[in-house]
Amino acid sequence: MATHETMMKILVTVKEVATVEDEFDIDGTAIADQYLGADLNEWDDYAIEEAVQLQEDGVADEVVTVTIGPEDCEQTIRQALAKGADRAIRVWDDSLEGVDLLDVGAKTDILRAVVEEEDPDLVLSGVQSGDDSFGATGVSLAADLGLQWGAVVNDLEHDFEDGTASVRRELEGGVEELTNIELPAVLTIQTGINEPRYASLRGIRQAQRKELDVQSLADLGVDEGVVEGDLTLTGMFEPETESDVTVFEGGADNTAGQLADLLREKGVAP
Numbered sequence: 680m681a682t683h684e685t686m687m688k689i690l691v692t693v694k695e696v697a698t699v700e701d702e703f704d705i706d707g708t709a710i711a712d713q714y715l716g717a718d719l720n721e722w723d724d725y726a727i728e729e730a731v732q733l734q735e736d737g738v739a740d741e742v743v744t745v746t747i748g749p750e751d752c753e754q755t756i757r758q759a760l761a762k763g764a765d766r767a768i769r770v771w772d773d774s775l776e777g778v779d780l781l782d783v784g785a786k787t788d789i790l791r792a793v794v795e796e797e798d799p800d801l802v803l804s805g806v807q808s809g810d811d812s813f814g815a816t817g818v819s820l821a822a823d824l825g826l827q828w829g830a831v832v833n834d835l836e837h838d839f840e841d842g843t844a845s846v847r848r849e850l851e852g853g854v855e856e857l858t859n860i861e862l863p864a865v866l867t868i869q870t871g872i873n874e875p876r877y878a879s880l881r882g883i884r885q886a887q888r889k890e891l892d893v894q895s896l897a898d899l900g901v902d903e904g905v906v907e908g909d910l911t912l913t914g915m916f917e918p919e920t921e922s923d924v925t926v927f928e929g930g931a932d933n934t935a936g937q938l939a940d941l942l943r944e945k946g947v948a949p
Contacts, residue, residue: 686740687839687862689730690799692790692816693723693744693759693767695752696809708779708915719758722805726868728875729835730803731763736837739801741765745793747775747786753891760886761878767889768793772896774903780811782908787819792899794824801844802865806831814867821865829860833869 695717703714730742744759745768746752753769760767770789775781794802804817821828833855834847839862848856849869860866878886896903925941927934 687733687738687800688741688743688797689733689739689801689803690794690797691723691726691730691742691744691759691764692802692804692820693727693746693756694720694805694808695746695748695755696720698809705915705917708912710915717752717755719755720805720808720810722807722809722868722870723759724805724875725870725872726803726805727759727762727764728873729868731876732873733801733837734763738837738839743768743797743799745770745790745797747771747781747789749776750893757886757889757891758878760889760891761882762876763882765889767891768797769891769893770896770899771893772903772906774896774906778906780908780910780912781906782910783813783815783819785905785908786816787823788905789896789899789901790816790820791823792901793894794820796899800863802826802863804865804867806867806869817865817867824865827860827862827864828866829858829864830867831869832866833872835866835872 696719697710698716698718699710700714700716704711727742727744730739733739734742742764743766744756744764746756747770748756749771750769756767756769770793802817802820804820806817807814808816818828818830829844829846829848831849832846833849836845842862844860844862844864844866846858846860846866848858850856896905927937
């Protein structure tokens with residue numbers, strides 16, 4: 680276990696994302712409500728677990744989460760509190776109502792204000808969200824704050840020697856990079872870095888008593904004009920797919936030869 684004279688505060692950005700049934704209909708620029716559910720963003724779940732592990736290892740003394748979302752998302756984001764986060768911040772404002780697509784710039788401005796208020800030593804964010812999938816918010820936030828950053832982190836050493844985070848980053852083509860990043864920093868966390876825990880019944884009960892602070896844009900000193908981003912959602916559709924499927928009927932004795940002939944025909948078997 681690492682020991683530190685000065686304990687760290689970790690801020691984790693979290694988001695409720697829509698889940699979609701296998702069969703669905705699109706209504707204009709959105710999927711019809713009856714086909715939608717909600718859950719904690721998968722990548723953020725790994726970021727939460729990493730933060731809680733750092734706290735359990737004696738590296739951090741407080742884990743705070745922040746989300747941008749309406750009251751309806753509170754039960755979802757309380758999952759982070761149930762898994763060990765100490766408190767949560769939810770940012771919402773009347774100006775955000777009805778916004779079809781909150782772009783990266785707007786999220787950056789809002790989250791920057793929270794980071795400046797909380798002054799964490801480390802910000803963890805999921806690599807991307809399961810709905811918008813921009814994969815840019817964490818890096819954009821770091822750039823706006825002038826902080827060091829590491830993207831697509833799939834391993835993080837839990838002993839921050841000399842205020843430095845030693846991380847392994849996932850690059851293209853199966854290549855990985857080892858690098859040291861000076862704190863304070865922003866890291867975007869990849870799935871597979873750990874195994875997120877399930878919230879225990881005790882944790883779920885405790886989560887209902889933990890602080891969930893709701894702040895407006897005015898509370899944070901953010902101009903509501905930031906919600907008017909440069910991106911416009913113009914349409915949504917399900918891409919057409921084409922497939923060439925061969926179905927073999929009968930038992931293995933009857934179909935093995937047919938499969939072998941097909942593989943030879945396609946050039947994938949001698």
